[in-house]
Amino acid sequence: MDERDVPWADLPRLDGDLLRSEYARALAADDFGHLVSRRPLAVLRPGSVADVAAVVRWAGDHGLQVAARGQGHSVYGRAQVADGIVVDTRPFDAVRLRDDGNIEVGAGATWRDVAATALRAGLTPAVLLNYLDLSIGGTVSVGGVGGTSHRHGLVTDTVTELDVVTGEGKVLTCSRDENAELFDHVRAGLGQFGIITRAVLSLIPAPARVRRFTLRYAGLAELAADQELLLRTGRADHLQGAAVRADGGWHYQLELAAFHAPGREPDDADVLADLAELRPDAQVEDVSYREHLEAFDRFTALLRSTGEWSGPHPWLLTFLPGSAAVQTARGILDDLTADDLGDHGRVLFYPLSTDAIATPLARLPDEPVVYSFNLVRFASRPDAGRAAAMVRQNHEVYGRVRAAGGTLYPVSALDVPLEEHLGERWADWRRWKERADPLGVLTPGYRPPA
Ligand SMILES: Cc1cc2nc3c(=O)[nH]c(=O)nc-3n(C[C@H](O)[C@H](O)[C@H](O)COP(=O)(O)OP(=O)(O)OC[C@H]3O[C@@H](n4cnc5c(N)ncnc54)[C@H](O)[C@@H]3O)c2cc1C
Structure with a gap:
């Protein structure tokens, strides 16, 4: 629809602002990936939940589409909408610790805000992402995998209640006990069934200190064997791992942490017992829990200093079945060059218990064990062709992951038809789309342009 034909005058009076400046629209037409750009007609800075509901209803009445945007760290236009309305959820940033020990947060708050408030009471979300500056709504709409997911599941497993504006503009609260089906469709629902405005998350006691180990391995099979030993024995409070390029080859590392209280330090020998890691190369540090949560900030500071933080991010995030993880990942790594990752790229590889x-x-x-297998890579900004080649390569790599029985984590830089991604859940998904968003107003960024 041409901007001049948009019936702006029909919009109800708003508590917040509808921004139609070139600047606001240009910002909302970009994201952390810098790979896709779709320009909205306007950006809503809501002053209330009623604003979101009113704009969603108005958009539906006039054939326009709406996408929520939290921190805009999608890498492939998922929070964008061509000629529609972007709802900036950041004004919903309240964070409140409740008497029942849960935490109530606005969808636009970040994990850094949530962690800071919880830690003041000696508590923590059970699952936190490595990068803390993502929004709650943006994470709950995709799933959320972190270093404690092997034990506590996804972020979406720690959510107990949500407030949602559906595609019809209805404001509903949902939980396991109230509107339970909506609750099950909004969590990891890719923004298709509702815009989350508020979430309640469960908390657990926060550890005071963390013994962090970075262990080196000769090969991927050795890394995976130790990761699975740690998974089986429950010895790791935090468990991740990666393959990184160095000296013309791959280096494998396991990131393991043991949480502890002051004066009750773990015995390193117990933590590392029976592991086959290359012990002289192990790095060990003992830090506060807050320092542990903020460890990823060192990596982002490095990427900011090299310019990689602001360049294109053609990332591919997938899950491999445990039974084929090493063989499939090794085949893919064999074909990846240093150029395919960029200077500080890495391939995350770590197991989760389903x-x-x-x-x-x-x-x-x-399968009982699946592996996060993620190409976290960087294409230098002046070389647009490089980024496009990496996206094409994502299709090829995803094909291999899929052929091995793997699945996509849909925060990736590639278009996969939702029908293919959802598999046997597709019929249920369509039924629910019809119910919660019959006019197809919400979040068109997951549907490739026709
Ligand atoms: C540096 C970096 C590190 C990351 N680390 C991890 C990690 O450790 N683990 C992990 O699981 N993922 C990780 N991710 C992926 C990340 O979780 C997702 O991309 C997430 O969606 C980004 O949150 P955001 O607030 O930036 O969302 P946005 O990019 O703003 O939005 C993402 C999607 O969610 C929808 N959405 C946003 N807010 C809402 C809402 N309130 N209601 C409904 N839908 C909404 C948007 O429309 C869009 O489709 C990482 C990404 C980056 C860039």
């Missing part, structure tokens, strides 16, 4: 994950819409291989 027993810990109960989010119905999380698409994971149907």
Whole structure:
């Protein structure tokens, strides 16, 4: 629709602002990926939940589409909408610790805000992402995998209640006990069934200190064997790992942490017992829990200093079935060059126990152990062709992951038809789309342009 034909005058009076400046629209037409750009007609800075509901209803009445945007760290236009309205959720940033020990947060608050408030009471969300500056709504709409997910599942498994504006502009509260089906579709629902405005998350006691180990391995099979030993024995409070390029080859590392209280330091020998890691190369540090949560900030500072933070980010995030993880990942790594990752790129590789994950819409291989297998890579900004080549390569790599029984974590830089991604859940998904968003108003960024 041409901007001049938009019936702005029909919009109800808002508590917040509808920004139609070139500047606001240009910002909302970009994201952390810098790979896709779709320009909205306007950006809503809501002053209330009623504003979101009113704009969603108005958009539906006039054939326009709406996408929520939290921190805009999607890498492939998922929070964008061409000629529609972007709802900036950041004004919903309240964070309140409740008497029941849960935390109530606005959808636009970041994990850094949530962690800071919880820590003041000696508490923490059970699952936090490595990067703390993502919004709650943006994370709950995709799933959320962190270093404690092997034990506590996804972020979406720690949510107990949500307030949602559906595609019809209805404001509903949902939880396991109230509007339970909506609750199950909004968590990891890719913004298709509602805009989250508020979430309640459960908390657990926060550890005071963290013994962090970075262990080196000769190969991927050795890394995976130790990761699975740690998974089986429950010895790791935090468990991740990666393959990084160095000296013309791959280096493998396991990131393990043991949480502890002051004066009750873990015995390193116990933590590392029976592991096959290259012990002389191990790095060990003992830090406060807050320092542990903020450890990723060192990496982002490095990326900011090299310019990689602001360049294109053609990332691919997937899950491999445990039974084929090493073989599939090794085949893919064999074909990846240093150029395919960029200077500080890395391939995350770590196991999760699917027993810990109960989010119905999380698409994971149907095995007890699955691996996060993520190409976190950087294309230098002046070389647009490089970024496009990496996106094409994502299709090829995803094809191999899928052929091995793997699935996509849909925060990736590639378009996969939702029908293919959802598999046997597709019929249910369509039924629910019809119910919660019959006019197809919400979040068109997951549907490739026709
Ligand atoms: C540096 C970096 C590190 C990351 N680390 C991790 C990690 O450790 N683990 C992990 O699981 N993921 C990770 N991710 C992926 C990240 O979780 C997702 O991309 C997430 O969606 C980004 O949150 P955001 O606030 O930036 O969302 P946005 O980019 O603003 O939005 C993402 C999607 O969610 C929708 N959305 C946003 N807010 C709402 C809402 N309130 N209601 C409904 N839908 C909404 C948007 O429309 C869009 O489709 C990382 C991404 C980056 C860039």
